[in-house]
Amino acid sequence: xxxxxxxxxxxxxxxxxxxxxxTVMETALRxxxxxxxxxxxxxxxxATCLVHVDDAWTAxxxxxxxxxxxxxxxxxxxxPSSRLCCQIKVTEELDGLIVHTxxxxxx
Amino acid sequence: MxxxxxxxxxxxxxxxxxxxxVFELGLLDIKAHLIDILxxxxxxxxxxxPEKPIYDIPGIPLITGHGLCDxxxxxxxxxxxxxxxxxxxxxxxxxxxxxxxxxxxxxxxxECKVVVIAAGGGSFQPKRxxxxxxxxxxxxxxxxxxxxxxxxxxxxxxxxxxxDSALDWTLNLQPLAKRLTLIHRRDDFRGAPDSVNKMRALxxxxxxxxxxxxxxxxxxxxxxxxxxxxxxxDNALVRIECEAMxxxxxxxxxxxxxxxxxxxxxxxxxxxxxxxFETNIPGIFAIGDINTYPGKxxxxxxxxxxxxxxxxxxxxxxxxxxxxxxxxxxxSTNLQKKLGVx
Numbered sequence: 001x002x003x004x005x006x007x008x009x010x011x012x013x014x015x016x017x018x019x020x021x022x023t024v025m026e027t028a029l030r031x032x033x034x035x036x037x038x039x040x041x042x043x044x045x046x047a048t049c050l051v052h053v054d055d056a057w058t059a060x061x062x063x064x065x066x067x068x069x070x071x072x073x074x075x076x077x078x079x080p081s082s083r084l085c086c087q088i089k090v091t092e093e094l095d096g097l098i099v100h101t102x103x104x105x106x107x
Numbered sequence: 108m109x110x111x112x113x114x115x116x117x118x119x120x121x122x123x124x125x126x127x128x129v130f131e132l133g134l135l136d137i138k139a140h141l142i143d144i145l146x147x148x149x150x151x152x153x154x155x156x157p158e159k160p161i162y163d164i165p166g167i168p169l170i171t172g173h174g175l176c177d178x179x180x181x182x183x184x185x186x187x188x189x190x191x192x193x194x195x196x197x198x199x200x201x202x203x204x205x206x207x208x209x210x211x212x213x214x215x216x217x218e219c220k221v222v223v224i225a226a227g228g229g230s231f232q233p234k235r236x237x238x239x240x241x242x243x244x245x246x247x248x249x250x251x252x253x254x255x256x257x258x259x260x261x262x263x264x265x266x267x268x269x270x271d272s273a274l275d276w277t278l279n280l281q282p283l284a285k286r287l288t289l290i291h292r293r294d295d296f297r298g299a300p301d302s303v304n305k306m307r308a309l310x311x312x313x314x315x316x317x318x319x320x321x322x323x324x325x326x327x328x329x330x331x332x333x334x335x336x337x338x339x340x341d342n343a344l345v346r347i348e349c350e351a352m353x354x355x356x357x358x359x360x361x362x363x364x365x366x367x368x369x370x371x372x373x374x375x376x377x378x379x380x381x382x383x384f385e386t387n388i389p390g391i392f393a394i395g396d397i398n399t400y401p402g403k404x405x406x407x408x409x410x411x412x413x414x415x416x417x418x419x420x421x422x423x424x425x426x427x428x429x430x431x432x433x434x435x436x437x438x439s440t441n442l443q444k445k446l447g448v449x
Binding site for chain 2: 039040041043045046047048069070072073074075076077078080103104106107
């Protein structure tokens with residue numbers, strides 16, 4: 001089972017098991033990563049599951065779709081490495097993925 | 108002066124559960140007014156997933172949020188509910204047995220026998236940008252909504268965002284403003300193409316400015332902005348003089364004033380009695396995502412069920428002397444008359 005590491009803004013680190021096919025957002029909620037809000041439950045309509053993908057992983061995770069890119073307009077402190085993690089599906093390739101969560105998701 | 112609106116029931120929240128409550132109350136001859144902070148009905152279905160599929164409405168294998176709301180509006184048409192949209196309920200006071208006064212942020216007052224809270228995750232409110240020290244400027248020179256355009260006449264104005272709200276207000280306020288600058292994180296806009304073209308034309312003609320970047324700092328004193336600093340993608344800083352800023356980053360759910368109405372709360376949810384979904388205050392009910400009880404599931408179908416049981420108990424308050432006879436819409440001519448089909 002792939003492992004994903006969430007590094008929260010306050011330094012809290014969660015390294016958790018992720019189910020293949022689930023989203024990174026679902027993985028965060030199942031493991032009580034409190035800085036992922038996911039208000040819309042994964043519909044890509046709220047921009048409250050923002051993560052900054054660790055530099056070593058941006059090429060593997062890839063860029064956002066145009067729908068997601070539009071939704072990123074409703075997030076804050078967006079960087080080139082920013083993604084909405086409800087739009088990242090867990091695959092075998094993502095074993096070891098590191099994402100950083102922001103201080104604020106808009107609420 | 109605001110008049111007092113008298114009705115049987117005030118429903119707070121016009122999402123799917125609030126809408127269906129109109130149906131269940133209507134079958135029992137109970138009239139309702141609905142109040143919602145959004146400018147449209149449908150709640151989360153309209154705001155968060157209008158075009159997304161919902162697969163778990165009984166008997167409907169697949170419907171979108173928008174489709175479900177349209178269908179509910181059609182279903183409750185015979186009961187002719189009154190909607191008060193773009194308005195937030197701020198106060199709920201118990202005046203006596205089966206008597207409540209409900210007030211809104213638009214200074215409307217309602218008097219009713221029963222209050223139904225169907226407020227979902229609370230009220231949708233504008234997202235506040237996380238800019239250090241923004242609080243003192245809010246509602247003085249940083250505004251999340253435009254109530255009076257004239258307040259911005261002759262001012263240096265900054266609008267932030269890339270969606271329709273940001274573009275619409277840019278186009279509406281540009282003729283009034285001394286100088287308007289639109290700030291967006293990327294040089295691509297998700298708003299209506301026509302609005303984008305109009306905005307681009309104004310920029311090309313020199314009538315307004317467009318700056319690509321994110322606001323990183325505010326300057327001013329006593330709530331009055333003087334300038335904002337914008338950081339572009341290369342981290343270069345640009346200072347823009349402004350007397351007002353309008354950020355549009357969409358909405359987020361906040362519990363809002365519900366917590367101030369004297370209701371027992373449990374972690375931002377309202378505990379209810381399982382037989383009627385009544386709160387600790389007799390005559391106030393809570394249905395849908397905002398309530399909690401053992402085994403609660405935040406599903407639209409649960410909210411529908413809760414609305415049906417709520418209406419049975421609400422009948423006691425609205426018609427204390429009438430006996431309630433349970434009937435089916437399939438077989439009761441009485442109910443069919445109310446639905447306009449008999």
